[in-house]
Amino acid sequence: MEKYNHKQIESKWREIWEKSGIYNTDLASKDPKFYNLIMFPYPSGEYLHIGHAYSDTGADVYGRHKKLNGYNVFMPIGYDAFGLPAENYAIKAGVNPKESTASNIEHAEKQLKSWGCSFDWSHKMTTSAPSYYKWTQWLFLKLYEKGLAYQKEAPVNWCPECKTVLANEQVIEGLCERCDTEVVQKNLKQWFFKITDYADRLIKDLDKVDWPESSIIKQRNWIGRSEGVQFNLKVKSEKLKVEEEVEVFTTRIDTVFGMTYVVLAPEHPLVEKITVTEQKKAVEKYLIQAQKLTEIERQSLEKEKTGVFTGAYAINPFNNEEVPIWIADYVLYGYGTGAVMAVSAHDERDYEFAKKYKLPIKESVAPYTKFETKPGKETEVRDLAIAVVRNPKDNKYLCLKWKQTKWQAFPSGGTDGEDIVTAAKREVLEETGYKNIKFIKKFRNTIFEEFYRPHKDSNVIAHSIYSLFELENDERQEVAQKEKDQHEAVWVKEEEVENFLNIKHLKIFWRSLQAGEEMPFTDPGKLVNSGEFSGLFSDEAKKKMAEWLKKKGFGRRKINYRLHDWSIGRQRYWGAPIPIIYCDKCGAQPVAEKDLPVKLPENVKDFKPKGTGKGPLASVKEFVDTRCPYCGGKAERETDTMDTFVDSSFYFMRYPSVGDDKEMMKPNVTKEWLPVDMYVGGAEHVTMHLLYARFITKALFDMKMINFDEPFLKLRHQGMILGPDGKKMSKSKGNVIIPDEVIREHGADAFRIYILFMGRFEDGGPWNPKGLVGVKRFLEKIWKIGLDSRRSLSAEGIPASAGMTKEGGDDNMGSWPKISNMEIQAKLARTIKKVGADIEDFKFNTAIASLMKFSNVLQEEKNPISKGDFEKLIVILSPFAPFMAEELWEKLGHKDSVHVQGWPEYDEKLIKEETVTVAVQINGKVRDQLVINAESEEDEILELAKASEKVQKYLDDAEIKKVIYVPGKLLSLVIS
């Protein structure tokens, strides 16, 4: 029999497919469209690694399944070829990036073609080609027209190694994402895209897409919307001649009565104006010190907070109190107003700072917990003294276990006009009998608790004040019977108190007690010491206080975002030049559309970055010198190029229109083919590429150039394939696996199946080729079933063993039975259903498992499968093993391709099991299994179960109290 030779088969079909263009999509076809997109590869000089193959294969299986289901599937491919990594590679190799990119692409293409993916190569494009970046520049002009591209002097992230500006998203823990160099801040005039204008819609429209929930959350957090108020405080400083105000942003206006100082970021413009003479020296010293710190040092959490007093004061508009104004670098100039109101009692950072500089701490919000109350009953408001008695000898706490209710609590009671400490002491004596306890301290915060008291049949709102005592000795007096009936005193170990008393809601109190100092309370609660707002809950207070500020003209509601505008200028050679011309007379002028593309000069000898703040293009005279498009006078070109993420923010819109030199997007084709139906790629792109692409889409939507405002309807991520050592693959660790060798040895089909079989698509994990043999066996099994004539029947259905020649000729498919036996028909139907459903869910691993299971059935089965049914198997196998499926399809006598067939139909009736196995549980444990007719009723099954020997053993003199029947699954008996 002909052996399965993957090399021969795969190269044969690769060639045939390429010639016939079977995967080239007719975009004008009437079939329903399906835009199946993968994130296009970045040919940086490394081989495409196993992660690319993984992602593309998953997407390909999905796309092939769609195709078999009648969709006109478009799976284009191209190269993201501009940008830093490609350029750095070229510099290292000592060649022009254009050359190295071309050879990198050539190599990547070989790899991509070996994977057997149904890419449409006829729509290929490369972002570094003038025919592409013409549209990158065009996009820039459109955004410029709408005021969404602008220039400003701004502190930017500067990588001294790459000698360029980086977007915030490209700075990872203070280091350059490409070369791990420490990023520094530099003030430069920079081009930005105004993505912040879209912040709200970028959050809101996440509702419209089918994306992994975790990615939606990641984007939402990245944009970081927070609602608050912004308001002004008058500044008092001997230095000021005119009145000044400081504006602050807060999300916790409800804590404003607790403000004890104000902090300005060191860069804040007011710093200079308000600092008093006396403090001038100290402030200057601090500013110099702050400036020296790098971004990482400044942001490191371990670093103790530092700051300096300006000598000036701000006036809290709510109570006209004067509070000192400090400067501290824990306040960021880039967020909000660069100034904050500090409330040390209710904010961790302010608390830490206040503690260090001995600034006052003032409570304005108290914890409030509402427990179950009984509506209709009288509600009493009471001051409650709570006694926390600690035994210093064994570190246990005195608690009460209530008898009528489930309460477990500290001794406590109403104050009845006494002072808190006296009341607490008295309660301990009355309730527990302990005579000698020593007062240690009183907890600062009042804690509100609302609950129902069964022993008094009323509700109470308790204003609880906690006091700490230490037990001096064991001396006790007799406890009154009345008290004894209600509760019993117990000593609880410190580590058990939290659970015993169920005081989760008192966490702040308990933590403070343990820390030996009172920690800030940062949750919402009930306002205290807050003038007319006292008594309100945080929620209402926020509203009322915002209204109050607005009415008085001090401030307003404000929404702030963590997201910054997208800095897109790069002082590098290998990118699309920004199409702007600077004229002495007319200023910055956009290049006319008809003059696009502004070509990147090719014969540049020195394209290395200079580190001067200007890119290498600045020294190419022929490039720089030009004419003003407005007045025609002498002018100079912008020499920055665009961030690569601009290239990739619209490529998916360009694909269907590739080849059109007049328009970026042909209206008809675009309307038909976009948005993208399925997008597959890595989760590492969520806060960069995916966010930028959504922004650009919305901007173009607003310009009425497209009729959709979300580019990717469905998104799926592949997991990360790690090196065999379980670590992230990297060249330096020497653990990079490239798929080429695996494919050479085992074939693309085996590789595709194995990589998808390893685990859940979105999980990934360490690469371990051990299991590949199993997949190989599976493929060879199918191959044999298809080819081995010994397994086949004569046309009359007589088994081969009954007389047919044992050895058929090579390539003889033998003859097939007219129909498969019922068992096989049923199992095939189930397999078709399961595989289809699993692919749709991206559960490729279980789809493959069910194919394997079915192939095992065929192998064990003495009566083989009919030709028609075997063909169905080949069709559902074809997305996973496109080469072998095609070869077998041909061997079965077909002239057309297996990849253009229809997904096989199956009879739902076949799927229903005739008999089912029902488990019989007794008190939750499986005791027997019954094989019964699937149609059986509960009564019948119960009788059968009772008749079972195994069940009877348990039923002896026991009474069946309850019967639960889950149809076709299990019968659960509860017996006494």
Place this chain on the structure above:
RNA sequence: GCCGCGGUGGUGAAAUUGGUAUACACGCUAGUCUUAGGAACUAGUGGGGAAACCCGUGGAGGUUCGAGUCCUCUCCGCGGCACCA
């Protein structure tokens, strides 16, 4: 610290979403065939026990007739964010 994901046999992993835990595969053990096999096939394979049974999804509680799945707490691993007021 915050947000998200995960922890199941010797290994990679399944589990219809509250219904017989370990499908499928690797590995291992035994056997068949073979001159031989890193081949193929057959049988077995969570742990304990001779068996009846008992125990088992990181750990501790809870809800339920029934929990890998839900709730509370906790430990560990991974990813993201990180002084965002």
